[in-house]
Structures are given as C-alpha cells and as structure tokens.
Amino acid sequence: MLPTENRMRRPQDFATAVRRGRRAGRPLLVVHLRTPSTLETDPHAAGGGPSPARAGFVVSKAVGTAVVRNLVKRRLRHLVRERLSLLPPGSLIVVRALPEAATADHDRLARDLDAALRRLLPGDEAGGLR
Structure with missing residues (x-):
C-alpha cells in the first residue's frame, strides 16, 4: 500500500504527468514521469516543504478481469513504493499496465519498471535500480 501523501488522486495530476x-x-x-523544474510546494504539506513524489496507476479492462486488474495494480503499487525514494520531490509518476502485464510475474514487472525508470531518471538517481 502506498502512503496517503504518495498517492495521486486528482485527474489533473494524471493529465499533467x-x-x-x-x-x-x-x-x-x-x-x-513528470519531474518539477523547480521545487514546488504543496500547500497541504506540513511545514510547507517540497511535496513528496506521488504515483498513480492505470490498468484498463484490456488487461483482464477485475480480479486480474487488481492483482496487477497491487504488484505495481508494491514495486513503485520501493522506488519512491529514487524520485525527486514533487515528481508525478503514472504507470500504465499493458495487457501482457496480466500474465507477467513479479520479477518481470520489476525489471520492466526498473528499465523504464533508468531511461527517465538522471544517472545519479537511477543508480539504485537493478
């Protein structure tokens, strides 16, 4: 489960990312992945510091039945939660599952997520990825 402050909920955030x-x-x-060009502050954050990185997930009906979609979403949430510390503060990340994700195991999803993040993050921040 993602902490509340790391969940993307507003449609505008999804659209921006x-x-x-x-x-x-x-x-x-x-x-x-949308990284802030300047540190943005979240008016709802305690202390007015930089807002935390937030993640959202898109798993369409093309992926499978509701049970399969929820399983894929849970796996992706778990994987992203482990990698949130690699993202700059204020980042917005949206992970969209493709139909092949329904039959993929946890390790294959992790490899694809890590490969995508390596392409999107600068060298220093991507160093913690496998």
Missing part, C-alpha cells in the same frame, strides 16, 4: 512528463515504454508497461 501524461501530457507534460517524459515517457518510457516497455513490453509490460508504460511509465510517464
């Missing part, structure tokens, strides 16, 4: 962010496609998923 997808339209203005960089994209990396892999066989199982597509990752959209």
